[in-house]
Amino acid sequence: MKKHYEDLSTPARLLLGPGPSNVPDRVTKAMTCPVIGHLDPVFLAIMEEVQDMLREVFMTENRLTLPVSGTGSAGMEAALVNSIEPGDPVLVCVNGVFGTRMCDIVERCGGVLRKVEAEWGRPIDPGQVRDALEDFDARVVAVVHAETSTGVLQPLEELSSIVHEKDALFLVDTVTSLSGAPVKVDDWDIDVCYSGTQKCLNCPPGLAPITFSPRAVEKLDKRSTPVRSWYLDMSMVQKYWGSDRVYHHTAPISMVYALREALRIVLEEGLEERWERHLKYNRELVRGLEEMGLRMLVEERFRTPMVLSVIVPDSIDDDAVRKRLLDEFNTEIASGLGPLKGKIWRIGIMGISCREEIVQHILSSMKAALFRQ
Amino acid sequence: MKKHYEDLSTPARLLLGPGPSNVPDRVTKAMTCPVIGHLDPVFLAIMEEVQDMLREVFMTENRLTLPVSGTGSAGMEAALVNSIEPGDPVLVCVNGVFGTRMCDIVERCGGVLRKVEAEWGRPIDPGQVRDALEDFDARVVAVVHAETSTGVLQPLEELSSIVHEKDALFLVDTVTSLSGAPVKVDDWDIDVCYSGTQKCLNCPPGLAPITFSPRAVEKLDKRSTPVRSWYLDMSMVQKYWGSDRVYHHTAPISMVYALREALRIVLEEGLEERWERHLKYNRELVRGLEEMGLRMLVEERFRTPMVLSVIVPDSIDDDAVRKRLLDEFNTEIASGLGPLKGKIWRIGIMGISCREEIVQHILSSMKAALFRQ
Numbered sequence: 010m011k012k013h014y015e016d017l018s019t020p021a022r023l024l025l026g027p028g029p030s031n032v033p034d035r036v037t038k039a040m041t042c043p044v045i046g047h048l049d050p051v052f053l054a055i056m057e058e059v060q061d062m063l064r065e066v067f068m069t070e071n072r073l074t075l076p077v078s079g080t081g082s083a084g085m086e087a088a089l090v091n092s093i094e095p096g097d098p099v100l101v102c103v104n105g106v107f108g109t110r111m112c113d114i115v116e117r118c119g120g121v122l123r124k125v126e127a128e129w130g131r132p133i134d135p136g137q138v139r140d141a142l143e144d145f146d147a148r149v150v151a152v153v154h155a156e157t158s159t160g161v162l163q164p165l166e167e168l169s170s171i172v173h174e175k176d177a178l179f180l181v182d183t184v185t186s187l188s189g190a191p192v193k194v195d196d197w198d199i200d201v202c203y204s205g206t207q208k209c210l211n212c213p214p215g216l217a218p219i220t221f222s223p224r225a226v227e228k229l230d231k232r233s234t235p236v237r238s239w240y241l242d243m244s245m246v247q248k249y250w251g252s253d254r255v256y257h258h259t260a261p262i263s264m265v266y267a268l269r270e271a272l273r274i275v276l277e278e279g280l281e282e283r284w285e286r287h288l289k290y291n292r293e294l295v296r297g298l299e300e301m302g303l304r305m306l307v308e309e310r311f312r313t314p315m316v317l318s319v320i321v322p323d324s325i326d327d328d329a330v331r332k333r334l335l336d337e338f339n340t341e342i343a344s345g346l347g348p349l350k351g352k353i354w355r356i357g358i359m360g361i362s363c364r365e366e367i368v369q370h371i372l373s374s375m376k377a378a379l380f381r382q
Numbered sequence: 383m384k385k386h387y388e389d390l391s392t393p394a395r396l397l398l399g400p401g402p403s404n405v406p407d408r409v410t411k412a413m414t415c416p417v418i419g420h421l422d423p424v425f426l427a428i429m430e431e432v433q434d435m436l437r438e439v440f441m442t443e444n445r446l447t448l449p450v451s452g453t454g455s456a457g458m459e460a461a462l463v464n465s466i467e468p469g470d471p472v473l474v475c476v477n478g479v480f481g482t483r484m485c486d487i488v489e490r491c492g493g494v495l496r497k498v499e500a501e502w503g504r505p506i507d508p509g510q511v512r513d514a515l516e517d518f519d520a521r522v523v524a525v526v527h528a529e530t531s532t533g534v535l536q537p538l539e540e541l542s543s544i545v546h547e548k549d550a551l552f553l554v555d556t557v558t559s560l561s562g563a564p565v566k567v568d569d570w571d572i573d574v575c576y577s578g579t580q581k582c583l584n585c586p587p588g589l590a591p592i593t594f595s596p597r598a599v600e601k602l603d604k605r606s607t608p609v610r611s612w613y614l615d616m617s618m619v620q621k622y623w624g625s626d627r628v629y630h631h632t633a634p635i636s637m638v639y640a641l642r643e644a645l646r647i648v649l650e651e652g653l654e655e656r657w658e659r660h661l662k663y664n665r666e667l668v669r670g671l672e673e674m675g676l677r678m679l680v681e682e683r684f685r686t687p688m689v690l691s692v693i694v695p696d697s698i699d700d701d702a703v704r705k706r707l708l709d710e711f712n713t714e715i716a717s718g719l720g721p722l723k724g725k726i727w728r729i730g731i732m733g734i735s736c737r738e739e740i741v742q743h744i745l746s747s748m749k750a751a752l753f754r755q
Contacts, residue, residue, distance in 0.1 A: 014431055014646050017639055019415040019424055029417050029635060037414050040636065042392040044405050044586050046714045051392055058387055078588075079452045079613060082631035086613045114612045207632055213417050215451075215588055215634035237610050239487045240452060240459045256719070258455035259580060261588035262402060263413065264634070266390055273387050341419045346629070 026343035027157045029207035030359040039270035062272035069194035075250040076216040081184040081205025084217025087241040088201045095119030100147040102133040106158035130306045135167045149178045155186035158346045160318035189287045189315040200225040211360035212271035215264040287314035297372040318353045327351045330378045338374040399716035400530045402580035403732040412643035435645035442567035448623040449589040454557040454578025457590025460614040461574045468492030473520040475506040479531035503679045508540045522551045528559035531719045533691035562660045562688040573598040584733035585644035588637040660687035670745040691726045700724045703751045711747040
């Protein structure tokens with residue numbers, strides 16, 4: 010007998026994990042605009058607007074700025090695969106899942122990997138990067154800005170100077186930070202910077218905004234080997250997103266619509282206002298959680314404003330609390346990953362979820378889930 | 383002064399090129415269901431349903447069947463990158479853009495490439511594949527089922543026998559054919575088969591359904607080198623889509639909703655009914671176009687039912703006709719690619735667009751665009 014599949018219906022959860030985040034109605038509505046062809050003049054104009062808005066949000070003049078046709082991890086792979094040739098020495102800063110993932114990709118690209126590590130929950134020490142570069146002629150140095158697995162925000166300016174003294178490319182993961190904390194691509198001289206849509210941009214997952222500095226484009230142009238991924242090869246993708254409009258692959262049309270609307274919302278509010286709002290409610294959330302007797306994993310000055318890592322008290326069952334939040338309060342928060350599994354909760358207040366009522370909701374529902382077990 | 387961006391609005395075109403195709407309201411509506419987490423139990427159940435329905439549509443029992451988080455070209459890359467290790471001899475059948483693209487990817491994977499070619503607009507001759515395999519120990523033989531750039535439908539059964547006599551994997555691109563023409567993965571003993579959502583499935587672009595036979599999975603499991611792409615590494619992706627549910631990357635949630643609804647629509651109609659419908663209206667369209675004096679590029683028995691290649695008459699300006707169709711009739715058809723640019727039009731009748739009124743609309747608007755210039 011044939012199976013029967015019901016009409017799709019999904020619960021309206023409060024998504025307060027480290028992503029995906031909740032999506033504003035305006036973004037959902039944009040996704041329902043009729044699909045048109047990827048070479049339709051109307052779509053080409055939309056692409057240009059999206060690129061212009063991405064440049065504003067990344068704070069860059071970089072010509073090669075576009076959304077990669079995949080989720081944030083495709084952005085990471087695109088950043089690395091377009092920057093590394095087999096045999097290139099690459100230094101990766103590792104203090105969580107996403108730095109670890111970068112190492113994996115570097116090796117698949119044929120890069121010669123060296124790591125600078127910090128404890129999960131601590132930032133990378135720029136002095137160690139300087140030391141490592143003394144006897145390692147890295148062509149690329151890669152670091153995660155907001156390490157989603159731990160909630161650490163990595164200061165970037167000093168690192169950038171160190172990297173450029175050695176004439177390497179500075180590659181930064183801003184999947185979680187973009188539009189929720191300052192990401193100043195040009196001011197901070199970042200060469201390759203990528204993000205995801207499903208964090209502070211409040212857009213469904215499916216695209217990865219990315220930007221390449223003229224220095225990174227020059228390296229790409231001068232490669233002696235093809236980029237290892239055809240799908241993510243920016244030397245080809247840029248001909249579609251650039252003035253040539255050469256067909257490469259069909260863009261995810263509806264996702265581009267959604268991203269356009271999400272970027273409009275960000276720019277209507279203003280980047281600085283948005284950064285301040287994330288900081289403000291992060292502090293309020295921390296205050297409330299500390300009043301409940303909970304402790305944070307990361308010290309205050311290195312905390313990401315959008316993802317907070319809260320230490321699971323010894324007596325508490327991580328899974329049970331999260332299940333109760335989901336079942337009784339329709340609210341998703343996340344567990345830790347890797348060595349932090351079961352040891353922390355990760356609470357995300359990203360974009361539209363970063364506001365007074367949500368902070369109060371988390372505090373009251375956490376209290377209920379913790380103390381009325 | 384800051385730029386102003388208007389509310390998004392896109393025209394409701396008739397998309398009668400080779401994809402993207404028009405999207406039914408039910409699919410659009412499914413996309414608007416609230417985004418939930420990629421590890422939410424509700425989403426895990428949706429994933430299982432999507433996998434079950436994909437197995438039905440691919441006509442396979444293959445466990446490793448899922449949608450890749452990228453457009454059709456990501457499916458091609460996923461198929462090849464997971465099947466090829468550096469140094470593997472790979473035979474690619476080339477008679478259009480997509481066979482050519484496969485060659486490019488094979489080389490980026492480190493495969494040792496040999497080609498069997500046919501004129502664009504003609505199918506591959508199985509005898510030539512047999513001959514090529516006499517002195518070339520291919521581990522993978524790759525072919526395009528419906529070559530979207532020319533409108534040729536490649537017969538697969540004889541090829542499959544030839545490939546398996548040599549103990550190679552048989553890898554088939556069904557981006558354009560899936561659900562519009564028979565694609566019998568198990569009956570035809572296809573080892574790796576991928577598709578796209580934006581063709582006969584009538585779903586916005588953004589996912590690439592793919593399926594691997596036990597033989598292909600065994601080769602993947604026994605690799606001595608990691609898959610060159612982290613994002614598309616099925617040995618990892620399958621742990622998320624399989625029973626382990628290990629986080630790999632965030633799935634494009636809303637696109638998975640859309641695909642689920644699109645697959646439901648396909649299965650409600652039935653595959654055989656759908657194949658017959660495509661064949662019927664293809665014939666009707668050809669008859670009408672021939673009555674207007676137009677000629678087809680591909681001989682009847684090798685024509686894809688969903689994409690028709692029509693030769694642009696000598697006296698006619700390809701661009702002007704397409705522009706007039708778009709501007710006056712809100713209808714998109716496509717030009718040729720590569721050596722066929724300016725020489726053919728490609729008219730797609732895919733899924734919901736494959737019906738009586740649409741065929742009549744194309745015929746009358748083509749007539750107007752051609753003869754009232």
